Amino acid sequence: MTTTGTEIPGPAGLPLLGSMLDLKRDSLGTYLHAQREHGDVVRITAGPPGLRVEIYGVFSAEGAQQVLATESANFRKDNPFYEEVRQSFGNGLLTSQDTDYLRQRRLVQPLFTRRRVDGYAASITDETSAMLATWRNAPDATVDVAAETTRLTLRAVARILFGVDVESAVDVVQRSFPIIGEYTLTRGYSPANFPRSWPTPANRRATAAMDELYAECDRIIEKRRADGDAAMGEDLLTLLTHAESDEDTPLDASEVRDQVLVFLLAGHETTATSLAFALHLLARHPEEQTRAREEVVRVLADGRVPGAADLDALPYLTKVLKEAMRLYPAGPVVGRQAVAASEIDGHTIPAGATVVVAPWVTHRHPRYWDEPERFDPERFTPEREKARPRYAWFPFGGGPRACIGQHFSMLESVLALAMILQEYELEAVDVEVPVSTGITLRAAGPARCVLRPVGRGTGPA
Template structure:
């Protein structure tokens, strides 16, 4: 008679007697996750909080495990964990945080705005912004640029122009002032074993309320400008046939089944697109240039590819049709996103007892998968910390598990804007590398941190030389 297979319990990551892993997760979550996989394996259990109030959190680091959580068994892992609860309180119930019928309704209304044809129609605007940035850099007296800040401004300008049809330069100061504080607040509140109600006027809650109010006011202003300007008239057939922007189209989004977005939903969608719409692109651009500055041979290969296609300095601007021809540049970008994923951790909650990689996950458990760890997993990535764009040849990609690389998430909740992000990143890099050579300005490694998104704790500087 066959014996039933019994799943094993996840090993508990060692922490301190008083707070478990909470201090490590707050101090340096990236190193904590990497160390846990190396010491304990592909499914581990963190315990955070003082005795009697500790909460377990399961981390899944294998590619197959990530695929189960995000895709093949996504119905068993919901966005109900502590961090998404805090995010809903902080940035609303938009496409990133909503679930069930609310999510499906929002996705159906928003999906037509992100078709490949519509997104490709914004290529000219992307390259115009990239050319403007390259021109602005010519005035740098010492040729030094700080990539993170520059790429965040550049990506936000593209979001403003493409998604909102307006200059959002003023939004940069609001986002830079409010979002880091809200991220830290969300991380601490998500890990806290006891949370004061959001309505209590604690100092942390009051600061979060002020930052939230600034972001909401920013979004309300964008929506009002779309209602009062291009928000009237006949809807166009896409960017090629008119000048409509996505904010205007959101205002008008409507179908017979789902109706339209109400005022709160509009604000929440605009806020998600404003934040997520520039964060992934900015991170990819900044670290792709950082890596190329440190690897002159790979930079030379990119320049040769760009020059062959576009004609070198002073040549033509890239178009959406060039995306398929910029193969090595795309490989560089994917490798940068492997090493520096803008969302290093993705959280869910198990809705039933289940098993991942032979390890028991109880119903109600907080579960996370980590692009940061899986994309450095030695089973899929030999010498994982080495920058090597050749990892992304078609042959190499075909030889790896699908979820060995997932910087845009995956499954039914994959990032709806991933094609737009890739378009902006590839075309933006092509223009900048067509115009400049990049060299490192600092020898030290960039210190990194993470709350909701990956952050550089110091400047990411390089020197540029006009070609």
């Protein structure tokens, strides 16, 4: 039997507000509870009468594959959240659609081949070495791995993007991104907003932050274009300004800036989340941490700095990161809007519906994962991966809009994790770390770990 529209089950919520308060208080818990209580396709209403929205959650691996891959043309990025991201961070690969997206993808894809990305390994390890140098003087031999990995990944992606202009870019991003991100998130989930042009305090703060960020990007881009062939290097900005294909015109200055903004956003926050929680999970699970370190010591027997060629020789570290991304996917909820009605898992999603797929929920689905809250890197042996549906694990999205930076994220995370484990044993101070759902998933509190230098006894440094 096929259910349609209002027949699809879901939480009752409050008479006037539906599930609005639950979603605002704990959206991930609300989606998880809805799946447990009502199944793999649920209808959630939120908001007061007249401003009420209906959200259709699709939580099975098969349903996620349908939305993101096999019927991706029917599920578009047309919802209010993506429109707010587009207005804040430009019309880059994350938000563009149709011919704009296809052109951008053709121009940018060659910059993210495995060979090209592997060439950034030295930038990643240099920044990791600099971070580890500061850890040697950490007060009480304790660091917040969430804060530290955020700084590390921002510096790494800014260096890869901007080359010699990294310092000023990092300063501007650190000031502006939190303001713009919070503003975008608030507007994206609000049932009604003042126009951005109105001089409200929130609009003025966000506009000032965006002006500073855009101006810094434009300054560096203009400098790079003015330098011409003399500036030709391997940093990503230079490659973007010279990107071309047989069928597409090159990106203009504003299009280059849009791509830069997306790479800054997606290229540091997502990887920081994956790396931070991988470290914190290992700090809470000493047996798995010991096994990971043994692999690092075996592969890097002379204590050398790892490189891209070592990635395939560190399969257990890769499993650790995949399991961290299962439990803490950086994109925990992915929204789309249905163009036409579509049947998913025996339910008809109506045309025009707001649809969400949620790695946070599907990655905890008991049909695919035994004891889903337990940390177990061995879930990602080749045999066990092959036995699961393709979209039981999809931290990088999927289908034609899968994240273009998947290999970059894994390379950065594995290399940084290997270097940290070479030098330190970690023990968790904060056993539980709350999370918040901004544009990406982030730690909402400290994830402090005590550092014990490897091979120097058991006491703090």
